[in-house]
Amino acid sequence: MMKLRLAAILPAVAMAALAVPMATATPAAAHANCGTGASDKDGGSWGKWADGANQRSGSSTGCGINGVAYSTHRLDYHCYTVGNDGYSWTYLRNDSTGVTGWVRDDLLSNGGSYTPC
Template identity: 45%
Template sequence: MRKTLVMTAVAASVLSGITLAAPASAVPKAPPSEVGAMHASCGTIGPNRDNRVDADAPSGGAANQRSGTSTNCTILGVLQPTDDALYFCWTEGNDGYTWTYLRNQRTGVRGWVRDNLLDGYGSDDYCGF
């Protein structure tokens, strides 16, 4: 979603010949591959940059909450289809997918979930690593 919105805005400005100006806080962050991102190794905690609750967060079935951005990391909890999640931030995993660090509002468990398993593809705010 976030990549689609950026590409749409850039295409619109190029086609119209208009230069868009925005305050620094409104400028989209670069994708992690452009800023030398590292994955969140097992045991890494993400900073709370987004602070947004998403109702019924998983996009399909249940989603595992892990201790890092790898399916090799320990499962800390399971986000059920009816669970709400507080999104903290996102980063890129070694698997090429983006992952969101979140807290399950029902259980209080914090962990990493792959963005393709979340409504709206997870957090909009980059963790910084």
């Protein structure tokens, strides 16, 4: 009969534990239709920016443009969602212009908000 040593079993147990999904993660809300806003759930500080990114009325390039965020503007991220295009989008307020809107996260510094809507 073959004996298993504890040292041989522990790596397998550790790998199995990594394969279990974490239940504590909160999924992002679904696509934000054109004309949809979101409350400020992201308590992060300012200092975020975009370089000529369109602020849209929903999480889609098919939604109207409310304004444009530039690198000289101060942005306040509110939360993020996942658009129908599969990209994540952050709802934000441009404190330099007062305009709110959705910007695709790959166009934002820090990759956008980390707080789901």
